[in-house]
Amino acid sequence: MQQDLTPASQHLLFIGGGHAHAIALLMIAMNKPAGVKITLISNLIQTPYSGMLPGLIAGHYQFDQVHIDLGRFCRYAGIDFIEDTVIGIDPEQRTVSCLNHPDFSYDLLSIDTGSTPDLSTIPGAQENSIGVKPVKQLLDYWDDLQQRVLDGDYNQALHIGTVGGGASAVEVLLAMQHKLERMLRKQQRRSDHIHFHIICGPEQILPSHNVRVQRLYNRVIQQRDITLHTGFRVAEVKPGQLISESGQRLVLDEIIWATAASGAGWPARAGLECSDNGCIRVNDFLQSVSHPDIFATGDIADMVNFSRPKAGVFAVRQGMPLAKNIQARLQNRTLSRYKPQRQFLSLISTGDRYAVASRGPFSLSGAWVWRWKDHIDQKFMRRFSELTELPDSTLDNDEIRIENPDMRCGGCGAKVGHTILHKVLRQLPVTHNNAEIGLNKPDDAAVIAVPEGKLLVQSVDSFRQLVNDDYLFGQIAANHALGDIFAMGAEPHSAQAMVTLPYAGDTILEQRLRHLLLGASKVFSDCGIGLVGGHTSEGAELQLGFTINGLADKQQLLTKQGLQPGDKLIVTKPLGTGTLFASDMRSQAHGRWISNALQQMLLSNYQASRILSDNNAHACTDITGFGLLGHLHEMLDGSGFNIRLRLENLPVLEGADLCLKAGLFSSLHPQNRKYDQYITNLDEFKDSHRTELLFDPQTAGGLLTAVPADKVEQLITALHSAGYQHARVIGSVQQNGVPNSVELI
Template identity: 40%
Template sequence: MKRGEAVFQKTVVLVGAGNSHLVFVRRWRMRPVPGVAVIWINTQDTIPYSAMTPACLNGEAAREEITIDLVRLARSAGIRLVVGAAERIDPVERLVHVPDRPPLRFDVLSLNVGSVSRPLVDPVQWEGSIPLRPLGRLLDRCEAWIARLEKQPRPFHCVVVGGGASGCELSAALARRCEHLPRFRLTVVEAHERLLPRFPSWASARFTQRLSEAGVTVLTQCRVVGGSPGRLVLDDGQELECDAAIWATPGVAPPLLRNSGLPVDAEGFLRVHSTLQVEQFPHLFAAGDCITLLDHPELPHNGVYAVRQGPVLYDNILSYLQKRPLRSFRPQRRCLYLLNLSNGQAVGSYGRWTFSGRWVRRWKERIDRRWLMSFEPPASMAASAVPETEESPLMRCGGCGAKVPGHVLHKVLSRLEVPRDPRILLGLSEGEDAAVLQVVPDGPVHVQTVDYFRAFTDDPYLLGQGAAIHALSDLYAMNAVPLAALAIATLPFARGPIQEQMLHELLAGAQSIFTAEEVVLAGGHTTEGPELALGFALTGLAQPSALFRKNALQVGHNLVLTKPLGTGALWAAWMRSACPARHWRELVQHTLQSNRAAARIAAGLNLRACTDITGFGLAGHLLEMLDASRLSARLFIHRVPLLEGFEMAVRQGIVSTLHADNAKWECRIHGSAPLPSWLFDPQTCGGLLLAVPPDQTDDLLAQLRAAGYLHAAVIGQTIPLQGTAPHIELLAST
């Protein structure tokens, strides 16, 4: 890349993961625009597909089968995903405010946030009050009380408030799912004179018959006007006692729109032109259930139109950025609706035509699954998970997976002729995690370290947090108290405002960690480069007699690992769109867990042998301790904690690009073939490896787990040196 070439010129922010934005992201994956960065904000990292939610609730489909994984989808499209709720949009300053991070700047913003449910009984006061949206929470709540009823049967009355399409499908699904519960009752309340008031009467009659055959009570021309926990009040004064109420009533506009001062109609929905641009703000676009089309104000709020709006939204945002004419969205005159009867059949409606049967259910199944499959990452991305060769290099990992291999580093350091200085108590020759300087005689020593790596994530804020935690770990691994940090940042070539935004997020993420760890960010240096990178030079203080050392191992001590392994392979899987959201969620949580408390606990027990597990993996860093202490070690294979998803990634052939170099230590590992991959997996923000006497082990583990290191475990023990070189012995059982 030539110096001065602009990588990022414009930023598009998508708020919400409705159908229109799903179509936008899918199209962006096929045809991205150079120079344009896309940020996608959503409250969750997965979403259930609404059309298949009844099939999941009635037991026809598993939860994972109906779920769209936004982590994998966004990564496959080269789009940055931010999991959080947009609190406010400033259309003038062009900022989106998201909790716990700096505002995100945009050139163009699109809203596809849907509508929200309006329960008349606060779900916070009564867990039995279940809004229809978000669908994921609806499924969680229903599954929870169904599981309780299956374990401890008792009388249970569920009321579905609303007899539209959603209410009817959910009612039929619940009737099927709970038909084996003899004391379960279900009631549907609809304000109009029949179910499915917007559909042809034949479709209404078909659903009414289905619910009647299932023993469901249907109350029409009744409206719920209030209630309290366990009780709903109807407009005729009648009260319904119930154990759960599902609010399948028409959605209302989300408060975000009005709270942001955007132009809305009387009901709070965004006023949008046919080009899908928000009235008064041509750089704001919107689609789906959250809008009112000014040319078609009577258009109902439903996902059928949102799907058709997606291509128009994509084309118009690109046209706006490129200053080309925009096209208009024209809603279709007729819409196809397919509703699941949850008895092996479905009801279809297209204009005035209605039909039902098993063939309709099969048709719906094919359409729904084809839609879901369209958001799976392309097979070509999975193909990049093959082992690295000279002819076909992998995408290089970031984080500690981007370190120079250990054998290269050791060769270079051994060739340097660094003069001795009495003020340097520990330096290059000792191979510790940080240098130790005696600045003031007989006083505390200064402990200094530097850490710097390429981005392991596309989120600068998360990178700032992770880089700070990772750099601090070197000080904690030596029992030093961090004092000050200097930042070293490389920003990709881009326009000034985009670089400003990126640097702000980087340093704000780091500052959030430094504030919590009581460290002062004292300064730093920035430069431009082909890719984002960040590091820190840190200074801490310690008492010489209290330093943790790699050479302090003793025979017969237990080896305790404070955090699970697996970050190298999992971040590599994320790069290849192969890390599911549930694994990514745990990976991020692990990345943001500091070693500060673990170091303090170890210091309180007067432990002295410690290192942190980073780029050279468990084997590399343990061998450093063994070489320094002239001992060997025994590891218990089945006790080593691993991040969920690590083994799945390895089975797919996905490992960090540093893995092969780390595996060059395999000649010093005995007792298992093939060797476990976790031995060589480089860790970003890895845990501490501590040596502890047997009589203190239980106390250490109890304190670690109480401090939040829930996976802390004894993974081995030190043994006497056998032969001339320390080695690692693997045992399948203890």
């Protein structure tokens, strides 16, 4: 999408990736308001579409088919995506607090975080049952339950029950039954030891639907040999047991809770007017009745003039009026009233490929209704999934259309105002790094005393923003800059920052600078150092870099040129950040791929450096822009040795292989291919796209080290224990081949 070059003066903030927000963001992205920075905060980078969830549980769909990829969509739409959980808001200061980020400021706020079954009112329910929401928690539980059944953990009778008589309780249980029976039948195992139960407080299931629908589902439940317990109002939940208000006991091994839902507690704590169930009360414009600069939609909202059930159909239909009213509010125009429909179409599945249509007093059923429902659901999801093509393992390179092939990759004027800079600096953590003059008493330059007998080790690194999360980018840039210091076995001492911020209003500038420097300071504080100075300016795009100072004893230094015959080569982190973020900038990478890659980029090399020094590593470098092969060449250069590299042992980030196969390369990738001349047998592997991983440039990559063979086992164990789970041996140093070359095996 075309980028808005107008300096941002307003911040539009969305909390939650619910259905209404997904639609609203799609509409706003198509007609983005000038001068507005848009941010979405969600605890899920891929959010589930509720209409297809039973189909996923039943095995009719794959994970990606039923999840909206918020990370990928936001990259496409030019919206900042923040993966985090909101824990509070301050409507007076207009700030939002998150679990793992500094506060965000906003001018206009919209909330669509959904709701979850209220387990707090029933003793023991939270400890002894699983709610149908949050969906991620339910799906993790479902994967675990399937594995336990496959492993034979339940050789005797297994009783599974849902508490609740609404559509979600019935659909989820029917879907689970369908999948487990099919799964066991495929293994030629019996399933008659698994018993299913629906526990319903009212005397009839599906109380919000007409009698014909209720009768049909009663028939289905009877035919599927499911036990229906009506009029069973749960008063207490004990391990493996439900107790009703009348004292009746029901033994269940697995309890899924699907009763009436409630909202999160933080909106009410913030002073927003909420209903008794914790949902935000909104007017006909979808605004909070108590705070007009806050909108709320979906299950988290209760319209004061229109009482409607918590159903996905209402959330989807609120997307368009929400987008229009947000646009109007930003431009000081008159808002439009939204009146939800009285009757609505429900399409409820029965686990297998059969469904029931219900609207008011009418109903239809059959396999054709399921196909109709499937068509509607898939059409809805295509609005988000067909923005750009994703890499596909079944396609050849020439079948992939690469978006924006000439885009320059991220990764590897005027000063910011004095007032903004000093407000941010006052919020940074206090550090004690023995600088004679630094931020503790600012001057024209920092002054550092180098202890007698120590060497000053210094490195500098700077690059463009590669992820639209300033706090995470600050951490990644700091980790990347520290890499050279750690690779040389030095102890970091201090840092100076170089920041270029895009033109924007003062409030947005302050927030961005604060998030960047707080993110970097988090990494620096973990290493016992801090900022001693730096330079800030405004420019066309965000750039961040650091000059890092370190100290080392001469005998302590690790260099690239220390290889010895028989050494084993170890990498501490997986490869693939170059291709993944090249794909992400084209909106051709799954959000979860990027989320996983970020977790590795946030992993500091600090502990790895100490482990290598303690285990007598002979040589070390960090893997950055020149890729694995480029840095291997630097280690080999002039040594006279050669390296045998086991291609299949290279640790690789999820999705990187597919992106490389599709030809989605970083802009530095072609230049790194010049190192292929040092591979003696590349022709033997010409059909393997895995060779492209050798040229992939890395940001905040791991360490590449040569260690004595007798130290490998204890070193790998120590690295794994320290959190470097992907650390592995990838090759060895030889002296009986072509000097200064690499042989693939």
